[in-house]
Amino acid sequence: MRSHTKPLVIIGVVLVALIAIRLIVTRINQPSDQEQIQTALQESIEASREGRPGGVMDLLSANLRVNDIQAGATNQVRQFIRNSKPDVHLANKQAIVTGDEARIVSPVDLDLDYLGVKKQVHIDEATLVFHREDAREWLVIPTKKWRLSEVRVPDTFLGQFLY
Numbered sequence: 001m002r003s004h005t006k007p008l009v010i011i012g013v014v015l016v017a018l019i020a021i022r023l024i025v026t027r028i029n030q031p032s033d034q035e036q037i038q039t040a041l042q043e044s045i046e047a048s049r050e051g052r053p054g055g056v057m058d059l060l061s062a063n064l065r066v067n068d069i070q071a072g073a074t075n076q077v078r079q080f081i082r083n084s085k086p087d088v089h090l091a092n093k094q095a096i097v098t099g100d101e102a103r104i105v106s107p108v109d110l111d112l113d114y115l116g117v118k119k120q121v122h123i124d125e126a127t128l129v130f131h132r133e134d135a136r137e138w139l140v141i142p143t144k145k146w147r148l149s150e151v152r153v154p155d156t157f158l159g160q161f162l163y
Contacts, residue, residue, distance in 0.1 A: 023141065037095045037102055037130055037146050044148075051085040053078035061133060061149035086112040100132040102146065108153075127152040 031039070044059040057078060064071040071077060080086075092106035108123040128151055135145035 033097045033102065033132075033146070034095055037097075037104075038093060040146055041090075041093060041104075045088050048081050049085060049087045051082050053081040056081055059146075059148050061131060061147040063149055064151070065149070066151045067153065067155065084112040084114055086110055095130065102130040104128040104130075121157070123153050123157050125154070 030036075040059050044056045047053070048056045060071075060077065064077075087110070089109040089111075090104065090106045091108070093104060095102040095104045105125060105127050108126045110119075110121040110123065112119055112121075129149055130146045131149045132144045133147045133149075135143050135147075137143045
C-alpha cells in the first residue's frame with residue numbers, strides 16, 4: 001500500500017507548487033488600477049449590449065446606489081439588462097483613482113429597449129464611483145476587485161427615464 005501513496009504525495013506537491021507559481025506570476029504581472037477598471041468597464045458594456053447580465057453583475061457592487069437610492073434587488077437589475085440590452089457609450093473612460101476608490105465623470109449616451117420602446121438618452125454628466133472590494137479568484141483565493149458602487153446622474157434624467 002505504501003508504494004501507491006508516494007506518487008500521490010509527489011503529484012500533490014507538484015500541483016501545489018504550480019498553483020503557487022501561477023499566483024505569484026499573476027500578482028507580479030497584475031495590471032494597474034486604471035487598466036483593471038477599463039477592462040471591467042469594457043467587458044460589462046459588451047455584456048449588457050448582448051443582454052448577458054452575468055458579466056455586468058460581476059462588476060456591480062452588492063451595495064450599488066443610484067443618486068443615494070439603493071439600486072434594488074439583483075434579480076431586477078439582471079432582468080433589466082436581459083430585457084433592455086442597454087448600450088452604454090462613455091465619452092471619457094479615464095478613472096481618477098484615490099486609494100480604494102475611483103471615479104469616472106463623463107457624458108453618457110445610452111441606447112436601450114425600454115418596455116418595448118427603443119430609447120436614446122443623453123446624459124450631460126454622469127459620475128461612476130468604483131470601490132475595490134473583496135472577491136474570490138478561482139472560488140477560493142481571496143483577492144480585491146474593482147466594482148461599481150455608485151452612479152450619480154442629474155435628477156432630471158431619472159424623472160425622464162422613469163416616467
